[in-house]
Amino acid sequence: MRYDFDKVIDRHQTNSVKWDMNLVNFDREDVLDLWVADMDFPAPEPVVEAIRKRAEHPIYGYTFPPDSLYEAIIGWLERRYGWRVKKDWIVFTAGVVNGLYSAVEAYSHPGDEIIVQPPVYYPFFSAVKNTGRQLLYNHLAFDGRRYLMDFAGLKALFEARTSFPARTPRVKALILCSPHNPVGRVWSPEELTTLGRVCVDNGCVLLSDEIHCDLLMKGARHTVTAGLSEEIARTTVTFMSASKTFNLAGLSTSFAVIPDDRLRRRYVEARNGHNSGNLFGFVALEAAFRHGDDYLAQLREYLNGNLEYFLDFIARRIPRLKVVRPEGTYLAWVDCRGLGLGPLELQRFMREEARLALDDGFAFGPGGEGFQRVNLACPRPLLKEALERLEKAVKGL
Numbered sequence: 001m002r003y004d005f006d007k008v009i010d011r012h013q014t015n016s017v018k019w020d021m022n023l024v025n026f027d028r029e030d031v032l033d034l035w036v037a038d039m040d041f042p043a044p045e046p047v048v049e050a051i052r053k054r055a056e057h058p059i060y061g062y063t064f065p066p067d068s069l070y071e072a073i074i075g076w077l078e079r080r081y082g083w084r085v086k087k088d089w090i091v092f093t094a095g096v097v098n099g100l101y102s103a104v105e106a107y108s109h110p111g112d113e114i115i116v117q118p119p120v121y122y123p124f125f126s127a128v129k130n131t132g133r134q135l136l137y138n139h140l141a142f143d144g145r146r147y148l149m150d151f152a153g154l155k156a157l158f159e160a161r162t163s164f165p166a167r168t169p170r171v172k173a174l175i176l177c178s179p180h181n182p183v184g185r186v187w188s189p190e191e192l193t194t195l196g197r198v199c200v201d202n203g204c205v206l207l208s209d210e211i212h213c214d215l216l217m218k219g220a221r222h223t224v225t226a227g228l229s230e231e232i233a234r235t236t237v238t239f240m241s242a243s244k245t246f247n248l249a250g251l252s253t254s255f256a257v258i259p260d261d262r263l264r265r266r267y268v269e270a271r272n273g274h275n276s277g278n279l280f281g282f283v284a285l286e287a288a289f290r291h292g293d294d295y296l297a298q299l300r301e302y303l304n305g306n307l308e309y310f311l312d313f314i315a316r317r318i319p320r321l322k323v324v325r326p327e328g329t330y331l332a333w334v335d336c337r338g339l340g341l342g343p344l345e346l347q348r349f350m351r352e353e354a355r356l357a358l359d360d361g362f363a364f365g366p367g368g369e370g371f372q373r374v375n376l377a378c379p380r381p382l383l384k385e386a387l388e389r390l391e392k393a394v395k396g397l
């Protein structure tokens with residue numbers, strides 16, 4: 001079927017975190033919401049239909065993930081990424097962030113160090129800090145056009161922690177964002193191999209958050225880190241979900257793929273019986289991975305169109321802003337330093353002058369100051385309205 005992503009659907013009064021919390025999050029009602037990574041598009045029809053059908057049975061008791069769901073996941077990963085996984089490797093979690101917390105607890109002790117690469121999705125920081133671990137930064141390098149991982153810096157971090165005077169290595173894990181939110185990089189096989197090898201060499205567990213892997217802009221190809229070699233797979237925990245791709249985040253269902261028995265056992269033990277997914281989440285995930293290819297193809301086409309529209313508008317009409325062209329995700333990372341505003345002035349400007357609800361760059365950690373993250377996954381008429389608001393506000397500066 002043909003999906004009409006141009007259609008604006010009113011989401012107000014659906015308890016939408018994105019649309020119904022403006023006063024709480026942005027101190028005013030009239031901002032246009034292009035923030036949190038949640039799309040303003042309906043889920044694929046086969047997903048809606050599968051949920052409707054299951055909802056007709058009026059008992060919603062404790063439910064386990066059926067074999068057919070595992071098969072759907074295995075099929076999706078092989079079909080789309082050539083990654084062959086075994087059923088036993090899959091562990092369900094109530095969301096990727098929930099899974100990351102469990103992984104941090106499984107592979108480290110309070111006081112241990114965990115590496116993240118800012119600017120990056122900010123719950124990575126809280127998953128480390130809220131569990132009493134120490135954050136170590138390996139800053140991404142920005143060459144003015146795109147971001148790169150700093151491998152020399154990463155090796156130096158490990159060396160500084162293991163060289164004379166000898167100390168027990170305290171770096172237990174590295175959290176990778178692949179594709180990278182907010183800077184939009186789709187890491188190459190070479191970059192991921194180098195990263196994986198550094199982790200293998202240093203006995204560091206690689207927590208690879210690949211939630212955005214299906215959302216690729218033209219020309220980009222996602223590489224599953226754990227698919228690179230057996231050695232890298234043995235030290236990697238991969239987090240995936242249908243929640244970004246098919247707009248199902250409210251169903252709180254995702255999964256981890258853990259090929260190594262020992263790592264998997266530790267992860268399952270750390271979960272200690274925690275809830276992991278839900279009945280409608282399982283139904284939706286299975287329908288999405290079985291029947292979602294056509295929706296995804298159309299969605300990617302539309303998101304590419306939104307990106308081109310956004311890039312063109314800003315280049316022609318708001319040239320004081322510079323967009324870092326994303327290779328993946330539906331998020332644009334916009335360099336607003338040309339406006340000459342401090343981080344809090346920029347925040348105020350976007351809310352009060354442009355009347356836009358965006359994500360402040362500084363929330364993504366060091367290197368994010370002066371940037372704003374814009375969610376492009378909305379009908380084009382909304383994107384146009386947002387850009388016109390922004391143009392007018394910038395002209396008035």
Ligand SMILES: Cc1ncc(COP(=O)(O)O)c(C=O)c1O
Nearest residue numbers: 037095096097098121181211254
């Ligand atoms: C990189 C990344 N990981 C995880 C999440 C959230 O996943 P979940 O809702 O499954 O916890 C997001 C949502 O924006 C994200 O961008």
